[in-house]
Amino acid sequence: MNPDDHKNLPFPAPPPTQGLSTKTFRQPPMDGTLTxxxxxxxxxxxxxxxxxxxxxxxxxxxxxxxxxxxxxxxxxxxxxxxxxxxxxxxxxxxxxxxxxxxxxxxxxxxxxxxxxxxxxxxxxxxxxxxxxxxxxxxxxxxxxxxxxxxxxxxxxxxxxxxxxxxxxxxxxxxxxxxxxxxxxxxxxxxxxxxxxxxxxxxxxxxxxxxxxxxxxxxxxxxxxxxxxxxxxxxxxxxxxxxxxxxxxxxxxxxxxxxxxxxxxxxxxxxxxxxxxxxxxxxxxxxxxxxxxxxxxxxxxxxxxxxxxxxxxxxxxxxxxxxxxxxxxxxxxxxxxxxxxxxxxxxxxxxxxxxxxxxxxISPVLPMKSGKDWNYFKIPSGIEKRFLPDANGNAELLILASPGKYMIPNILNTTIEGHAAYATSDLLAPHPTKPDYWKVFGRTDDQIMHNTGEKTNPAPLENMLNQDPHVRAAVMFGRGKFNAGVLIDPRPGFEFDPADEAKLVDFRNKIWPTVERLNEFAPQHSRLFKEVSPLTPPSFPPRPSR
The missing domain is CATH 3.40.50.12780 (ANL, N-terminal domain)
Incomplete structure (x- = not known):
């Protein structure tokens, strides 16, 4: 299949689930008659x-x-x-x-x-x-x-x-x-x-x-x-x-x-x-x-x-x-x-x-919601594969298969001889319900915020690591409103974080670099000075590659 040639691809018939009792809406033909x-x-x-x-x-x-x-x-x-x-x-x-x-x-x-x-x-x-x-x-x-x-x-x-x-x-x-x-x-x-x-x-x-x-x-x-x-x-x-x-x-x-x-x-x-x-x-x-x-x-x-x-x-x-x-x-x-x-x-x-x-990719909407609200089953009309990792999770791949309800817009891998899109999303299986999954994390370093936005930490961390006062920087914020960063000072610039005056002084030293980072980053990935700098952050470890 040439994924960029749709002239001869079929349009699958939609399941009869919508508009079953309406008197005002007439479902349009979805067989290729209309764009x-x-x-x-x-x-x-x-x-x-x-x-x-x-x-x-x-x-x-x-x-x-x-x-x-x-x-x-x-x-x-x-x-x-x-x-x-x-x-x-x-x-x-x-x-x-x-x-x-x-x-x-x-x-x-x-x-x-x-x-x-x-x-x-x-x-x-x-x-x-x-x-x-x-x-x-x-x-x-x-x-x-x-x-x-x-x-x-x-x-x-x-x-x-x-x-x-x-x-x-x-x-x-x-x-x-x-x-x-x-x-x-x-x-x-x-x-x-x-x-x-x-x-x-x-x-x-x-x-x-x-x-x-x-x-x-x-x-x-x-x-x-x-x-x-x-x-x-x-x-x-x-x-x-x-x-x-x-x-x-x-x-x-x-x-x-x-x-x-x-x-x-x-x-x-x-x-x-x-x-x-x-x-x-x-x-x-x-x-x-x-x-x-x-x-x-x-x-x-x-x-x-x-x-x-x-x-x-x-x-x-x-x-x-x-x-x-x-x-x-x-x-x-x-x-x-x-x-x-x-x-x-x-x-x-x-x-x-x-x-x-x-x-x-998830069904909209399942029949009911319950204690497993964050799990979903991928519809059978979507051709998918899972690449398991060592921790029991799996990366989701979507195949470009004719006659299915989804064909990826980007193809970046092949599996079993088929072109596919590797999502970089790690899904965790339900412990007892077969074929049900929840989003666990990423195979790359993307940070998913609770606003629906994503931060890509690698280029931002690299900018911070070029600061002469910084030995290493690690960004975090999965499930949080905005991004944060942990800074490891270079030798000669270490200080006791309980000393608020020295903490503020170090932050001011690196702040020109942070400002350059903020000019490069989208709004949701920018870093801000915390009101309470001594409050320790809470963040999960990144998934292993």
């Missing part, structure tokens, strides 16, 4: 009364946006892109999005770019200017849509300057559209749709980026074939999610878990609840997210582990969670204690596991 962007036009005709978005205003009044209104906004977004593309000498330009816009506007802009026939590349605004410049250059991005916030404008300008100084091609830049630009109260007869467009299955649809393994983030191209396969994920679960409200108040659309919603909604009929569109976007906090989720009558709260751990400390938040059907978390490890406590209080906890190179 992902074309599914939106389908729903404009066949799912007229089915909601796509729900949000609440400051008074708690909710507004529902059904598919026809949303699709008209998609087309308006696409027309804005077509206008920008007139000055671009490329047939299918790549539009990067470097913004922290509200969920609904960002979602609609992503789909609008693809519906216009272009490639969309959401870039995390937490990256450094150097990383943004690297990603733009690597992908030959033609135009960047930038958030209007001063910090984002400054970051984009810094990335542009790096490209200019290195004599590399610079993209055009403009502000990302706002909600009022694309959601307009008009009548059907005044709507001017985009012309029909059918991309090839091998054509790029979107680009994600990794958090990086040894240096800058790496772009990961998703073809239209693989993008449509991502819409099969809800069908591999055991619950009918059609019409269920998924609270995405805290899930950024530039993250893979947010991007997948552009297909899950269209293929399975999920409904997205979010904050009211606003500029600047409402910053998610545990208080605002749980309140917004309940106000919009969300069924499942979708978030990263740090929010769940914050809610567990607040009895009122726990009470609000008990009004939902549970929490779906992903991106990093959730405290075992917190998960167990919420399960005991009747709040189902569901794990979402996947990677940008492949997509979502």
């Amino acid at each position: 992902g962007p074309e599914i939106y036009d389908w729903h404009m005709k066949y799912s007229v009364d089915h909601p796509l978005f729900v949000f609440a205003d400051e008074q708690g009044n909710t507004r529902t946006i059904n598919w026809p209104e949303a699709v008209r906004a998609v087309h308006r977004s696409g027309r804005i892109m077509q206008s920008l593309a007139k000055s671009i000498p490329v047939a299918r330009p790549t539009f990067a999005i470097h913004a922290a816009s509200d969920t609904i506007t960002y979602f609609t802009t992503i789909v609008g770019i693809m519906r216009a026939g272009y490639i969309v590349f959401p870039i995390s605004p937490r990256n450094s200017a150097a990383a943004v410049a690297h990603l733009i250059s690597r992908t030959s991005t033609s135009h960047a849509l930038v958030g209007s916030e001063p910090a984002l404008q400054e970051l984009a300008a810094g990335a542009l300057k790096i490209l200019v100084d290195s004599e590399k091609a610079q993209p055009g830049m403009s502000n990302i559209p706002v909600f009022e630009d694309i959601f307009i109260d008009d009548h059907e007869e005044t709507f001017e749709p985009l012309p029909p467009y059918k991309p090839g299955w091998d054509d790029p649809a979107l680009i994600m980026h990794s958090s990086g393994s040894t240096d800058f983030p790496k772009p990961i191209v998703w073809s239209h074939y693989r993008y449509l396969l991502a819409g099969y994920v809800p069908f591999l679960g055991e619950q009918d999610l059609c019409g269920q409200r998924l609270a995405c108040h805290s899930m950024p659309m530039y993250h893979g878990m947010g991007l997948m919603q552009t297909l899950w909604t269209g293929c399975a009929g999920l409904v997205i609840t979010a904050f009211k569109p606003h500029v600047p976007a409402i910053a998610p906090t545990p208080e605002l997210v749980i309140t917004g989720s309940v106000t919009t009558q969300s069924d499942i709260v979708f978030c990263v582990p740090s929010f769940v751990e914050a809610w567990a400390k607040n009895p009122e938040h726990v009470r609000l969670l008990q009004q939902t059907r549970g929490v779906l978390y992903g991106g990093g490890p959730l405290s075992q204690t917190v998960g167990d406590e919420l399960i005991e209080k009747g709040i189902p906890i569901y794990i979402l596991y996947g990677c940008s190179e492949c997509g979502i």
